Amino acid sequence: MFTIAFKGIRQYFKDRTAVLLSLLLPIVLITLFALMYGGIGKKEKSHPISLLFTDQDNTELSKEVFNTLNDKDGMQLFPKSYEEASDLIKKGKNTAVLVLYKGFQDSVEAGNKAPMELFYDEAKEIEMGLLQQALWSNLFGITMKKGIKGKVNTWIKEKNPDLADAELLDIQAQVEEQFTDFDNSDDSKELEEKSNLPMTAIVSEEKNGNLGLVQAIAGTAIMMLLFSVSGSGASLLKEKEDGTFRRLLVSPISPSSILYGKMLSTLFMAVLQLTVMFLYSWLALGLDIFINLPALLLMILSAAIACTSFGIFMATICKSRKQVESLSTLIILVISALGGSMMPLVFMPEIMHKLAVVSVNYWAIEGFFDVFWRQLPLSEIYPKMLVLLGIGIVLTSISVISFKRNLLKLV
Amino acid sequence: MLIAKNLSKSFKEVNALNNISLAVQEGELYGLLGPNGAGKTTTISILSSLLKPDSGEILYQGKSLYQNLTKSKKMIGVVPQEIALYEDLTALENLKFWGTLYGIKGKELQSKTEELLDFLGLSDRKNHKIKTYSGGMKRRINIAAALLHDPKIVFMDEPTVGIDPQSRNLIFEVIQELHSRGLTMIYTTHYMEEAERLCDRIGIIDEGKIIAEGSLEELKKSSKINEEIHVRFTNVQKTDLSNINNHFNGQLLIHENQMVLSTSLANTDLPILIQMCTKANLHLENLQVKSLSLESIFLELTGKSLRD
Known part of the structure; x- marks a missing residue:
């Protein structure tokens, strides 16, 4: 035994x-x-939530709001015009913008409804939840206090029109002191209603289609494509095992042609696979693939090139098909998890967002999100295509060098 | 047709080829005979440009193999030891693919593939996938794939490995037909029967060296081993054999009713021996001529069997 x-x-x-x-x-x-799942790095200081801030009022109170929110540990504000902020949200670079409209201070001090609005990306559900919590606890502390003060001042002035300024200031100071510990009085309820923050989604399911569907299709399509191309790449090693590779090498074609030929056939299969997946998504799942057809076709091609080069790369660095299969599975699982194929990145901690950029999946999924969710024009999507093509060029170059170096072993 | 001079090749510490030289004439079928690991496949790989030698020179029709590699490759056909075909494609698809790589197109490709499939007796199976073929049929398509571009010289690396005797005979017939058409071939094998049956000249290779070369007759002549004539009689004990013994001068071994004549000239000595035995009133019960085989020559030269 x-x-x-x-x-x-x-x-x-x-x-x-x-x-x-x-x-x-x-x-x-x-x-x-x-x-x-956030199990690592819990002891680290949590990453502040970033919020764009548009101050159209430009008053003491609006500045106070900015400074108060910005000084809080869990929040970081970036002043932007509404147009800039809206553009950044549409491109998926930021989650939300808080807009304080003109007349913000006057309305608050008069005890009226504060003219402000939060514009956001509906795709970033988790970040929005955290943001809302932080805003409720901080923003309304300022506006409600000011609102009550304003309401009391107005009432005093109305009731005592002859009151001297010095006496009025003294009363105001006392009122302020009284409202340091604000409680849930009937007035506060009324003010809370008036301080209610209207929220408008700039990028939303209503306007931009089904978020989950886009995520499911893009994420799954890329992961499955990676598995397919690694299989196609492994066929290069099957040629070695079957002896056809030797026969190819004695024929009057160059060894590089064999590699490029293999890449081309794999690329064709990759484009076909992605095209079929999107056609199925259109016919069976209702995804509007015609929303920006040129961008979609170019994204399919870019993603297919990047994934194909990955498959060929694996075939040229591994010694056997068995090795390709095991190593590819490992790498594909890792980069798919990192890049958001298995779970949307918005649900993951900040560190994962930074790690995701090394993954083909990330760039491809983001590109497809740009097409279907953010509905950006081609001029805004092409940088992601360039990154995918860059990945393709780098991996192909390494593959060519590795292939030439290992040619003797392949023989 | 082909001259290879002083070819050497090492793989790390293994000396696969050690200063091999050979020359093959146009239309000749040259056999490279040796045990597994002797260097046959390495020799073919180098001669067909698959591997580069560490040193040495290869000339095809007087020009270096590497002077115009693409042109040289078009002169060469290789039948590898493995079934180097795509199992999921049909025979026709396979042949068209390999033909296209050599620049054959359109009607020429169509007629060439049809002609070869007919020659190999596989026309009726041309649209069947290779994976449905028997071992012998696959071997025939493996040969066809090397002939599509009308090469000047064909290397056959043990083309009968792993097939039944009937299929082997079919392949021998194909090779003999190609030989009769004047195709130059280099044939590697570790089966002496194949080399004896097919080859005009044989090079015996062992441990990366060609240790003997020539036609079968030349190899036999150069061997120190004799052929043997075994004769059994019914009445040898009662007969005087001195005349016969004297004639063959110590080449004859007699034991009970058997005699064994060891000779390098079996064809000449056999009728003399029979004539003398008849004169001596010996009644023949059994006669057997044990010819000198490549196996015994190989054993003599290397001290080991071909199948070691």
Whole structure:
């Protein structure tokens, strides 16, 4: 029994790649999911929520609102014009903008409804939840206090029109002191209603389609494509195992042509796969793929190029099909989790957003979000296409070098 | 047709080829005979441009193989040891694919593939996928794929490995037909019967060196081993055999009713021996000529069997 067990252990350790993968895969996945669910880095200071701020009132009170919110630990404000802010939200770079309209201070001091509004991206549900909490506890503290003060002052002035300024200031100071610990009186309820913050989605499901659908299609399509292309890439190693590779090498074509030919066929399959997926999404799931057809087609091509180069890269750095299959599975799972194929990035901690940029999935999903969710023009989407093409060029270049270097081994 | 001079090739610490030279004439079928690991496939890989030698020179029709590699490759056909075909494609699709790589197109490609499939007796199966073929049929398509572009020289690397005797005979017939049409071929094998049956000249290779070369007759002549004539009689004990013994001068071994004549000239000595035995009133019960085989020559040269 022990002899058999010992032989099994020896065989296991003989295959170093298998040992490495069997130990590395769980470690990588555990770390990744711990990061995704926020299990790591909890002791670190939490990342402040960023909020764009448009001050159209430009008064003492509007500045006080800015400073008060900005001084809070959990929040960081960036002053922007409404147009700039709206553009940034549409592009997915920011979550929301708080707009204080002209007359903000006057209305608050008169005890009227504060003219302000929060514009946001409905896709960023988690961040919006946190933002609303922070705004309620801070913004309304300022506006409601001012509102009550204003209401009391107005009442005093109305009742005592002959009151001297010095006496009025003294009463105001006393009122302010009284309202330091604001409680839930009937007046406060009325003021709370008046201080209510209207919220308008700049990017929303109503205007921009089904967010979940876009996420599901883009995320799944890219992950499945990566699995497909790694299989196609592995066919290069099958050619080696079957002997057809030797026959190709003695024919009057250059070794590079073999690699480029393989890439081209894989690219064709990748484009076909993505096209079929989007056509199915249109026919069966109701995704409006004609919303920006040129952008969609270019995104499909860019994503297909990046994914194809990944498949070929895996085939040229691995020694056998078995190695390609195990290593590809590991890498695809990792980059899919990182890039938001498995779970939308908005649900993940900030650190994951930073790590996501190394993933093909991230750029492809963001590109498809630009097309379907943010509905940006081609001129705004092309940087993501360039990143995908850049990934394709880099991986292809490494593949060509690696292929030429390993040609003898392939023979 | 082909001259290879002083070819050497090492893989890390393994010396796969050690200063090999050979020359193959136009229309010749040259056999490279040796055990597994002797260097046959490496030799073919180098001669067909798949591998570059560490040193040495290869000339095809007087020009270096590497002078115009694309042109040289079009002169060469290779039948690899493996079934180097796409199993999911039909025979016709496979042949058209390999033909296209050599620049054959359109009607020429169509007629060439049809002609070859007919020659190999596989026309009726041309639209079937390779994976449905028997081992022997796959081997024939494997050969066809190397012939599409009308090469001047074809390398066949153990083309009969793993097939039944009937299929092997079919492939021999194909090779003999190609030989009769004047195609130059280099044929590697570790089966001496194949080399004996097919090849005009044989190079015996072992541990990366060609240790003997020539036609079968030349190899036999150069061997120190003799052929043997075994004769069994019914009445040898009662007969005087001194005349016969004296004639063959110590080449004859007699034991009970058997005699064994060891000779390098079996064809000449056999009728003399029979004539003398008849004169001596010996009644023949059994006669057997044990010819000198490549196996025994190989054993003599290397001290090991071909299948070691």
